[in-house]
Amino acid sequence: MDTAQRSGCPINLTLEMLGDRWSLIIIRDLMFGNRRHFRELLTQSEEGIASNILADRLRRLTESGLLSRRDDPSHKQKGIYSLTEPSIQLVPLLAQMGAWGRRHTQASEELSIRAELLEEGGPAMWTAFMEELRALHLGAPVPERSVFAELQAAYLAVVAKNARAE
Amino acid sequence: MDTAQRSGCPINLTLEMLGDRWSLIIIRDLMFGNRRHFRELLTQSEEGIASNILADRLRRLTESGLLSRRDDPSHKQKGIYSLTEPSIQLVPLLAQMGAWGRRHTQASEELSIRAELLEEGGPAMWTAFMEELRALHLGAPVPERSVFAELQAAYLAVVAKNARAE
DNA sequence: ACAACCAGTTGCATATCGAAATCAGTTTTT
DNA sequence: AAAAACTGATTTCGATATGCAACTGGTTGT
Numbered sequence: 001m002d003t004a005q006r007s008g009c010p011i012n013l014t015l016e017m018l019g020d021r022w023s024l025i026i027i028r029d030l031m032f033g034n035r036r037h038f039r040e041l042l043t044q045s046e047e048g049i050a051s052n053i054l055a056d057r058l059r060r061l062t063e064s065g066l067l068s069r070r071d072d073p074s075h076k077q078k079g080i081y082s083l084t085e086p087s088i089q090l091v092p093l094l095a096q097m098g099a100w101g102r103r104h105t106q107a108s109e110e111l112s113i114r115a116e117l118l119e120e121g122g123p124a125m126w127t128a129f130m131e132e133l134r135a136l137h138l139g140a141p142v143p144e145r146s147v148f149a150e151l152q153a154a155y156l157a158v159v160a161k162n163a164r165a166e
Numbered sequence: 167m168d169t170a171q172r173s174g175c176p177i178n179l180t181l182e183m184l185g186d187r188w189s190l191i192i193i194r195d196l197m198f199g200n201r202r203h204f205r206e207l208l209t210q211s212e213e214g215i216a217s218n219i220l221a222d223r224l225r226r227l228t229e230s231g232l233l234s235r236r237d238d239p240s241h242k243q244k245g246i247y248s249l250t251e252p253s254i255q256l257v258p259l260l261a262q263m264g265a266w267g268r269r270h271t272q273a274s275e276e277l278s279i280r281a282e283l284l285e286e287g288g289p290a291m292w293t294a295f296m297e298e299l300r301a302l303h304l305g306a307p308v309p310e311r312s313v314f315a316e317l318q319a320a321y322l323a324v325v326a327k328n329a330r331a332e
Numbered sequence: 333a334c335a336a337c338c339a340g341t342t343g344c345a346t347a348t349c350g351a352a353a354t355c356a357g358t359t360t361t362t
Numbered sequence: 363a364a365a366a367a368c369t370g371a372t373t374t375c376g377a378t379a380t381g382c383a384a385c386t387g388g389t390t391g392t
Contacts, residue, residue, distance in 0.1 A: 007277065009213075009277040010265075010266075012197065019185065019187045042339090100259055205368080216349090218372070241358075242361090244368095
């Protein structure tokens with residue numbers, strides 16, 4: 001899988017890197033959920049990834065340059081996983097994926113609101129979000145606009161609305 | 167896999183439908199290579215899919231509404247596979263995937279030219295291509311612009327250029 | 333000292349994947 | 363009419379991936 005590539009097609013090579021059921025889930029959680037530790041990724045996502053799968057994917061993604069890991073100074077065993085420039089550039093792909101899923105699967109309202117906002121926001125919002133991710137994950141200067149906060153606020157608003165409607 | 171979904175997240179549901187190493191390859195070939203028969207999909211793609219996997223994926227994709235199959239009147243055993251509206255709407259996703267792969271993998275120049283054009287063309291080109299796919303696969307009226315021809319011409323130009331340079 | 337927490341690892345059962353060979357029906361060639 | 367080639371698969375079987383639960387070796391807070 002490392003050396004023997006099936007073809008030089010960019011779509012194929014992307015699939016060889018990310019074409020499984022978990023890699024993009026992990027990147028999604030890092031990106032939209034700001035989960036940075038193993039335990040957070042393990043327990044706080046709805047899909048319920050197994051610890052061995054998570055460990056394997058974190059290793060693979062790190063090896064292929066999509067994630068980086070550094071030690072957490074507050075805890076000798078904890079590692080902090082970060083997105084890298086290549087994985088930050090997956091924002092448009094994940095936005096399109098969310099937009100498609102929102103239309104063509106039975107996605108829940110609560111979990112679709114972020115996809116809806118990202119779709120409406122378009123490329124301008126994507127680049128703003130990428131700027132913010134560079135600040136959060138790569139130490140770049142913090143931009144004024146926080147797309148993350150916008151998405152989170154919208155999500156919580158839908159959750160609150162639906163809780164009231166029950 | 168049919169009934170038990172891991173979560174209602176649109177990204178997750180998209181991954182559950184398309185998150186493997188072959189489904190999008192097949193859709194790509196149908197979309198950009200205009201392969202419509204089992205044999206064409208089996209033999210004319212660089213990645214070399216096995217026939218059992220192809221049969222399995224064609225069945226799954228058809229069941230989930232991403233492809234449709236009709237009999238070929240010229241041959242009792244042949245089927246003609248077509249994209250459906252949901253899979254035609256994967257154009258922006260595949261465009262983003264190609265754009266990402268072109269930047270972050272060692273994609274070959276020849277196979278990257280389509281991705282490059284689609285990226286430069288942007289949403290206007292994507293919707294034009296989707297119109298054309300609706301004509302090719304769903305019997306919609308044929309639009310004036312043929313993105314398919316543009317992509318093919320660019321691809322052949324690069325192939326010719328590289329053949330000369332050898 | 334102790335309990336809770338941390339990032340994984342190990343072992344094992346099951347499910348899925350994948351390559352090659354094979355299959356039966358259909359069409360084309362001789 | 364017989365043989366050859368083509369068609370969309372299916373079968374076989376080994377390899378790989380997944381999922382679950384228990385476990386490891388260490389760290390932190392009380």
